Amino acid sequence: MSKLKAAALTAATLGVLGGAGQAVADSHTSIQPMGRETGTLLAQTFGNVAINEANFLVVAVPGTTSQPYRLYIVEQLQPNPPCWTIANPGGEPTQVNALWNTFDFTGVCRLQRDTNGYAIRLAGQDLSGARFEVNQKDGDLLLQFAPSTISRDRITIGRANGISPTGFTQLDLNPGWSLTKRTFNGAIVSSNLVYFTNDLTLAQLQGGETGGGTPPTTPPVTPPALAFNDIRGNRYAADITRAASLGVISGFPEDGTFRPTAPLTREQAVSVIMETAKKVLPTSTLSNLPQSVYSAPFSDVAANRWSAVKIQQAKQLGIVTGDLGTGKFRPTDNVSRAELMAMAYKLALVRADAGSGDSTSTSPVPGRDTVTGGLIPNISNPPTFTDISGHWGEATIKQMAAYCAIATPLNETGTNFAPNTNALRDYTAAVAVRAIDCPAARPQ
Numbered sequence: 178m179s180k181l182k183a184a185a186l187t188a189a190t191l192g193v194l195g196g197a198g199q200a201v202a203d204s205h206t207s208i209q210p211m212g213r214e215t216g217t218l219l220a221q222t223f224g225n226v227a228i229n230e231a232n233f234l235v236v237a238v239p240g241t242t243s244q245p246y247r248l249y250i251v252e253q254l255q256p257n258p259p260c261w262t263i264a265n266p267g268g269e270p271t272q273v274n275a276l277w278n279t280f281d282f283t284g285v286c287r288l289q290r291d292t293n294g295y296a297i298r299l300a301g302q303d304l305s306g307a308r309f310e311v312n313q314k315d316g317d318l319l320l321q322f323a324p325s326t327i328s329r330d331r332i333t334i335g336r337a338n339g340i341s342p343t344g345f346t347q348l349d350l351n352p353g354w355s356l357t358k359r360t361f362n363g364a365i366v367s368s369n370l371v372y373f374t375n376d377l378t379l380a381q382l383q384g385g386e387t388g389g390g391t392p393p394t395t396p397p398v399t400p401p402a403l404a405f406n407d408i409r410g411n412r413y414a415a416d417i418t419r420a421a422s423l424g425v426i427s428g429f430p431e432d433g434t435f436r437p438t439a440p441l442t443r444e445q446a447v448s449v450i451m452e453t454a455k456k457v458l459p460t461s462t463l464s465n466l467p468q469s470v471y472s473a474p475f476s477d478v479a480a481n482r483w484s485a486v487k488i489q490q491a492k493q494l495g496i497v498t499g500d501l502g503t504g505k506f507r508p509t510d511n512v513s514r515a516e517l518m519a520m521a522y523k524l525a526l527v528r529a530d531a532g533s534g535d536s537t538s539t540s541p542v543p544g545r546d547t548v549t550g551g552l553i554p555n556i557s558n559p560p561t562f563t564d565i566s567g568h569w570g571e572a573t574i575k576q577m578a579a580y581c582a583i584a585t586p587l588n589e590t591g592t593n594f595a596p597n598t599n600a601l602r603d604y605t606a607a608v609a610v611r612a613i614d615c616p617a618a619r620p621q
Contacts, residue, residue, distance in 0.1 A: 225298055225357040225372050226365060233356055233371070234261055236273050237311045237318045237337060239344040239614035241556060242582040246311035246318060248348075250295055250356075250371050251277060252287040260286035263347070264422070270318075270339030271347035274422075278456065278613075289371055297322055298357065298372040299379050311348070316340065320348045324379060332382050334373050342402055342418040344614060353377065404428070405435035412589055413437065413603040420606035423613065425452035437603035443516065444484035444508035446605065447497060450520045451487040453609045454494070457528050466490040475499050475506035484508060496523040514604070515570035515596035518584055521608055522573045525552055525580060554579035555615070560586055562594040570596050581615035583608055 234251040253260050260282060264272035277286045289295050297304040308323040310331070318337040324330055335350040350356075350373075359370040375382065404421040405428050408414045417435060420426045426449050428435040441449070455463060467489055470480050474489040476499075482488075488506065491497045497520065499506055512520075529544045529552060546553050551572075559578040565571045574594055577584035587595040 223303060223366075224360040224363065225374060226360050228356055228358055228371075230356055234273065235320070235335065235348045235350065235356070236261075236275075237320070237346045237348055238275070239610075241615055245313060246346075247290070248295070248309050248311050248320065250289040252289075252369070252371075253285075254287055255285045258285060261345075264341075264343060270337045270341050271349075272341040272343045273345035273347050274343065275345045281460065287369060289369075293370075294368065295371045295373065296359070298359075298374045299382070300376060303372075304379065313340070318346055318348065320350075322373075324383075330383060340415075342404070342415060343422050344415070344419045344610070405433065407434045408437050408603070411437045411603055413607045416607035416610045417603060419610050423452075423456060423610075425449055425456065425609045425613070426602070426606050435602065437601065437606075439602050440511045440599035441517075441602055441605055442509050443506065443512045444478075444482075444488060446512040446517055446520060446600065447491050448484060448487050449605055449609055450496060450524055451490055453612050454490075454496075454524055454527070456613045457524070459531050462494075462527070462531050466493060475504065477505045478508055482508070491520070494523070494527050496520055496527070511599045513597050514587075514594065514600045515568065515574065517600040517605060517608060518570060518574050518577045518596075521583055521612060522552070522577055522580075524612065525577075525583075529553075552576050552580045556580065556582050560584075561592065562586065563592040565594050565596055568596050581611050583611045 232253045234249075234253075236249050236251060237246040238249045239245070240247040251260050258276065258280060260277045262274045262276060264274050277288065282288075292307075292309065295309070297307045304324065306325045308325070310321050310323065312319045312321055312331070316339065318340055319333050320335040321331040321333050324332070333351060334354050335348045337346040337348050340346055353375050355374050357372045357374045359366045359368075359372060402418075403409055403414055404418040408417050411417065417426075417437060421428065421435075467486065470485045470489045473480050474485055474492050478485055478488055488497065488508070497506065526545070544553055545551065554576075556579045559575075559582065562574065562578070562584075565574050568574075574584050574596060584594065587593050587598065
């Protein structure tokens with residue numbers, strides 16, 4: 178299996194673009210223009226060049242409810258800082274720490290997120306109209322493509338051999354497949370488009386040939402390791418594990434449990450929201466937040482309280498306000514599901530404002546609707562709740578259902594959101610992960 182190693186990168190391994198000694202595939206003779214019908218092999222003047230695959234990561238990235246995983250190709254352009262690390266070197270599935278989400282990666286990492294950045298090249302020709310998919314099957318993630326937008330065929334390029342508890346899972350290419358870059362007249366094109374390349378024709382692949390000899394036996398899939406023993410069987414176990422790995426929520430050190438069905442207080446919810454903010458807001462916004470407080474953020478939150486700094490930060494961002502009339506925050510009251518949505522919504526607005534005009538991403542942060550001032554939906558068929566009509570949080574809950582599917586039914590079943598019910602620790606972890614991973618982009 179051609180495995181893309183996330184090895185330590187040195188300056189010597191990075192000089193791969195157009196360097197001497199790289200063999201460029203023969204360009205094909207130019208022909209008369211032809212229509213770009215889907216699933217068509219095109220003879221063009223494009224060529225391709227081998228690359229140093231140690232500088233590239235093919236990774237399944239958490240997506241949306243309708244598209245649970247997306248395909249990214251990450252290229253390390255400079256030795257430091259690293260764009261990613263591997264949480265379990267040598268293990269399967271390969272668990273990826275997506276460090277590119279934690280800093281301004283301009284000039285350091287290149288992310289190819291869609292078919293503007295990657296394509297299929299078979300037997301020396303581009304395949305037009307191919308549709309990429311990362312499909313979950315039998316506890317594994319398969320990197321596949323459909324030869325056209327209407328084709329029912331699925332050709333497997335690679336697989337993960339499991340699903341990472343971090344949500345970010347490295348995809349290993351099957352025998353016969355490799356990564357190359359598109360060239361034109363011998364030079365790499367400005368888009369740095371990456372090909373998934375195979376020497377076989379489409380017909381040969383559809384006939385079951387692989388181009389790499391006998392396919393390896395797929396090893397048994399090991400269930401992802403869980404962060405806490407008491408979340409096994411919980412519907413949000415994967416989200417809890419990922420949230421813990423991101424540092425947005427932790428367990429109880431005295432016994433190592435998570436207590437997934439315990440409620441959170443309002444100050445605990447603010448803590449999770451502000452840890453989430455650190456993952457989704459640009460450093461320019463975060464750098465303006467106070468790191469200490471000398472006066473009470475609210476009349477019932479003393480300056481020396483453990484949560485005072487985060488409450489003050491959330492207040493400064495407009496995520497929380499005091500109660501109308503009293504101005505109190507009620508830090509030790511349990512937070513309701515509607516109140517949690519209000520906090521998540523206000524963070525999303527801050528993120529949308531920070532990301533407005535950001536053109537660095539092909540999957541940018543959804544902005545504000547210019548008419549309503551709310552969030553632009555990015556879920557095509559959000560759930561409809563039957564128990565929020567007339568509730569003070571109705572509009573917010575509806576928006577958060579249509580934004581990254583953050584608002585979902587109680588226990589993920591039925592049509593009730595249960596807005597006045599206590600928000601539990603397991604669902605709160607899922608809310609944080611959904612906010613961080615959808616979209617998988619950070620305003621720069």
